[in-house]
Amino acid sequence: MKIFLMGNPNVGKSAVFNRLTGVDVVVSNYPGTTVEFTKGSLKTKEQDYELIDMPGTYTLEPTNKAEQIALEVLKSRKDSDVVINVVEATNLERSLNLTLQLLNERVPVIVALNFWDETKHKGIIIDIEKLENILKVPCIPICAVTSWGVNRLVGRIKEAKPSRFQYDKQGRWHEIGNIIDQVQTITHRHHTLLERLSDASVKPLTALPIAVAVLFFAFKLIRFIGEGIIGYVCEPLFENLWSPLMMELSSFLGSEGFIHNLIIGRLVDGQVDYGNSFGLLTTGLFVPLGAVLPYVFAFYLVLSFLEDFGYLPRLAIMTDTLMHRLGLHGLAIVPMLLGLGCNVPGVLSTRILETRRERFISITILSIGVPCAALQAMVVGLVGRHGMASLGIVYATLFLVWLILGVLMNLTVKGKSPEIFIEIPPYRIPYLRGLSKKIWIRIKWFIKEAVPFVLLGVLIVNLLYTLGIIQFVGRIAAPVVTIVLGLPQEAIGALLVGFLRKDVAVGMLIPLELTAKQLVIASVVLAMYFPCVATFTTIVKELGFVDMAKSAGIMIVSSLVVGGLLNLILV
Amino acid sequence: MSKSNKNKKPADYTGNRISLARMQAGQRGRIVEINGGQGLVRRLEAIGIREGREIKKISKQWMRGPVLLQHGSSQVALGFGMASKVLVEIIRED
Numbered sequence: 325m326k327i328f329l330m331g332n333p334n335v336g337k338s339a340v341f342n343r344l345t346g347v348d349v350v351v352s353n354y355p356g357t358t359v360e361f362t363k364g365s366l367k368t369k370e371q372d373y374e375l376i377d378m379p380g381t382y383t384l385e386p387t388n389k390a391e392q393i394a395l396e397v398l399k400s401r402k403d404s405d406v407v408i409n410v411v412e413a414t415n416l417e418r419s420l421n422l423t424l425q426l427l428n429e430r431v432p433v434i435v436a437l438n439f440w441d442e443t444k445h446k447g448i449i450i451d452i453e454k455l456e457n458i459l460k461v462p463c464i465p466i467c468a469v470t471s472w473g474v475n476r477l478v479g480r481i482k483e484a485k486p487s488r489f490q491y492d493k494q495g496r497w498h499e500i501g502n503i504i505d506q507v508q509t510i511t512h513r514h515h516t517l518l519e520r521l522s523d524a525s526v527k528p529l530t531a532l533p534i535a536v537a538v539l540f541f542a543f544k545l546i547r548f549i550g551e552g553i554i555g556y557v558c559e560p561l562f563e564n565l566w567s568p569l570m571m572e573l574s575s576f577l578g579s580e581g582f583i584h585n586l587i588i589g590r591l592v593d594g595q596v597d598y599g600n601s602f603g604l605l606t607t608g609l610f611v612p613l614g615a616v617l618p619y620v621f622a623f624y625l626v627l628s629f630l631e632d633f634g635y636l637p638r639l640a641i642m643t644d645t646l647m648h649r650l651g652l653h654g655l656a657i658v659p660m661l662l663g664l665g666c667n668v669p670g671v672l673s674t675r676i677l678e679t680r681r682e683r684f685i686s687i688t689i690l691s692i693g694v695p696c697a698a699l700q701a702m703v704v705g706l707v708g709r710h711g712m713a714s715l716g717i718v719y720a721t722l723f724l725v726w727l728i729l730g731v732l733m734n735l736t737v738k739g740k741s742p743e744i745f746i747e748i749p750p751y752r753i754p755y756l757r758g759l760s761k762k763i764w765i766r767i768k769w770f771i772k773e774a775v776p777f778v779l780l781g782v783l784i785v786n787l788l789y790t791l792g793i794i795q796f797v798g799r800i801a802a803p804v805v806t807i808v809l810g811l812p813q814e815a816i817g818a819l820l821v822g823f824l825r826k827d828v829a830v831g832m833l834i835p836l837e838l839t840a841k842q843l844v845i846a847s848v849v850l851a852m853y854f855p856c857v858a859t860f861t862t863i864v865k866e867l868g869f870v871d872m873a874k875s876a877g878i879m880i881v882s883s884l885v886v887g888g889l890l891n892l893i894l895v
Numbered sequence: 896m897s898k899s900n901k902n903k904k905p906a907d908y909t910g911n912r913i914s915l916a917r918m919q920a921g922q923r924g925r926i927v928e929i930n931g932g933q934g935l936v937r938r939l940e941a942i943g944i945r946e947g948r949e950i951k952k953i954s955k956q957w958m959r960g961p962v963l964l965q966h967g968s969s970q971v972a973l974g975f976g977m978a979s980k981v982l983v984e985i986i987r988e989d
Contacts (some may be wrong), residue, residue: 332942382942383941385941415969417943417968418943418969446968523953523954526954526963527953527954528957531954641956641963644956644960644961645958653974742974743974743975744961744973745938745974746971748963748970748971750970
């Protein structure tokens with residue numbers, strides 16, 4: 325038997341899903357977090373259910389693709405299947421529109437009133453018994469993030485049945501008004517601090533300083549946490565605990581030879597060097613776990629907090645005018661921010677944009693101009709040594725490319741870009757448990773996705789060098805790499821490996837001992853020229869091969885142009 | 896339901912009516928007409944923005960940026976173009 329979780333966007337369907345199944349899916353405080361159907365199972369004493377978390381819908385008279393799909397899924401259900409209609413208790417009136425439509429479909433429905441805890445702060449009193457009597461289906465108040473009421477919800481699933489509630493379809497909002505009058509009382513109260521803050525973050529005079537401050541502190545905090553963990557935890561661990569172990573293994577393997585160099589890498593002054601050695605167990609482990617993971621953790625800590633607090637939709641309002649110049653609207657800031665962590669979830673979340681044109685533009689400028697945390701961690705570590713100015717040039721260049729390319733694509737790509745239309749949820753203080761769980765989901769995902777590819781990357785680097793392929797391709801590509809970009813021939817190795825993992829590619833630049841100018845050019849080109857394989861396959865899935873090819877063409881050409889220009893301009 | 900817009904009067908000049916886009920932040924109003932196609936009317940109605948609904952404009956942004964409005968206990972941001980098609984009657988604050 326199946327249970328469908330349906331409800332308006334951002335009412336906490338995914339939070340309910342997590343509680344019921346124990347499967348962890350990402351929960352945030354903005355509409356459109358769930359872009360796919362997620363399935364899980366729920367076992368009760370009586371029955372096993374398959375639970376399906378659906379993207380948010382306002383209505384069964386579809387106004388967009390997600391609602392169209394939701395309707396089709398609903399139409400194809402079996403008679404015994406049940407819908408749990410998650411509604412926002414603090415927004416009952418709006419939520420009942422979908423509820424009444426579901427009742428009218430004669431689907432077995434059970435209504436879960438989420439955010440029950442918030443009704444008290446907001447002075448909203450809802451008479452649940454009366455609501456049940458009117459709707460003639462079970463209505464259960466819950467608070468999904470704390471699990472309050474969830475057991476009662478599970479216990480009453482078997483009571484779900486098609487409602488006998490009748491109403492005039494044309495006068496649905498009128499009927500909703502009647503129901504609200506009967507079951508809901510709102511007591512007068514003063515604005516809370518969070519509401520004042522909410523207003524301040526959307527009024528132009530205060531919103532801009534707030535946005536600047538938030539982004540500045542977010543950036544500072546990420547660097548502080550990332551560098552702190554690297555300096556005080558990762559490097560000491562690797563230097564003091566792992567290095568002696570590797571040295572033992574090194575002498576056991578005879579300190580040289582192919583196998584030794586594959587596993588330990590080349591010794592520098594008789595010692596393991598995590599930047600230069602390039603062995604599977606040295607550089608191969610240090611790059612993802614010692615250099616990148618601390619920044620990934622710091623980034624997701626800060627981003628997840630902002631997401632759960634509810635800042636992202638406000639940032640979307642702020643950036644809407646700018647985004648229009650790029651053929652997008654404000655909500656496109658969400659995939660861009662997610663892309664700063666990893667481009668893959670960034671590309672996936674472009675599904676919150678409605679048209680193909682918006683998705684093509686946003687995906688292309690995302691994978692060209694938005695460097696992922698892994699790449700950034702390595703670039704900050706390597707380029708940062710030459711001073712903040714060099715690092716500033718890398719970031720400023722990527723931002724300008726993102727902007728200019730977006731403007732150009734807006735002028736040339738055919739199709740429509742609709743305006744922003746989004747509900748702005750209230751600010752919410754994140755629950756520590758939910759927040760840490762979300763960060764953990766993302767970290768786990770990073771380790772699972774990144775470590776194998778980094779190891780594969782290091783393996784391939786070794787094979788390419790041993791077989792002389794890098795030297796060979798280097799000679800062929802020399803004109804482009806040396807004349808246009810001003811880099812040494814060997815840098816071609818980094819561009820080859822960059823397709824696998826960009827962090828490993830930046831790592832390959834370390835032994836080349838480049839100048840500050842060369843490092844800037846190499847970092848910018850590596851960020852732009854092509855997506856890594858994980859992002860590449862995601863884009864093919866999302867856009868299809870033809871659009872991916874077009875997008876790739878734009879990437880290669882613009883990276884050569886920008887790299888060449890930097891080579892001419894920089895001293 | 897909204898009447899389809901056959902007379903081509905500019906949206907902002909309809910007597911005491913004013914478009915949501917031209918309203919001042921902080922003003923309250925009652926929606927009297929949605930001057931758009933069925934698509935727009937349906938999208939707005941799906942979240943409860945319809946003729947007769949009382950709303951309050953929370954904020955606007957520079958350079959024809961999106962308009963934020965409050966209706967009931969929810970807030971919605973909509974593009975300037977959409978907001979221009981929603982006509983409201985200003986409610987006086989006493």
